[in-house]
Amino acid sequence: MNSFEYKHFYDQVGKTNGWDFSKVKCVSEGTHPDLYAEVTNICKSSDLLLDIGTGGGEAILSIAESALLLIGIDQSTGMLETAARNGAESGVVNVRFLQMEAEQLHFPNDFFNIVSCRHSEFVANEVARVLVSGGAFLTQQVSEDDKSNIKEAFGRGQALGTEAGTLQQRYMNDLRQAGFNGIRAVAFNVTEYYETVEDLIFLLKHTPIIPNFGQSDADFEILQQFVKDNQTEKGIRTNAGRFVITATL
Secondary structure, eight states: OOHHHHHHHHHHHHHHHTTOGGGOOEEEESOOOOHHHHHHHHOOTTOEEEEETOTTSHHHHHTGGGSSEEEEEESOHHHHHHHHHHHHHHTOSSEEEEEOOTTSOOSOTTOEEEEEEESSOOOHHHHHHHEEEEEEEEEEEEOTTTTHHHHHHHTOOTTTTSOTTHHHHHHHHHHHHTTOEEEEEEEEEEEEEESSHHHHHHHHHHSSSSTTTTSSHHHHHHHHHHHHHHEETTEEEEEEEEEEEEEEO
16 A cells, blocks of 8 residues: 555545444454453343443443343443444343443442443542442553554554553552452453554554554554564564453452
């Protein structure tokens, strides 16, 4: 793809794919925990579950049979439009999607048995408020060393230069102060292969990995060189740095 084609795709990708990350073709190599598998392991059929930063809702729709009622919240109108569409197509009847900020959860005290949160901000005190005593909180977050070769290529990026583990420690401290106990954390770093340049552009356009990606002509030149340097038979190589925290109230 030349620079014009890169720009054209950048302009059109949102129209064609929307916010549905399930369309991104990527495979991972390496062992890592599955947040929503962990959720289903502790979930009972009578439980109420809240998912913060639910995005397109694919995750909670896939585990809908595990709980009595699942509510996914997100601050993005675009994400929720995708979630509503996915919900309608799935035929699942016990999942609801609401637009809401994580900083102010509009639910009663002691309401949910489980709260999950993947790749989204949360406020520990608000999570503690809406959880029942003995309830569980599980979160998966992006660590500072995520997509390290992409950030190095662009010379800028989310948390670039921040010591790995900083965010994990901050969240664990917040949870402790909010009254959680049994706090456990597992960090992992796996290799990812994106099938096409379009898949990688979609990722960069819809996430904050590279701030203001695509607003400068130089970004497309950098991306072309990055793809050239990291193209393999398996796809375009990068990494996923994550950590999972589990805690009980």
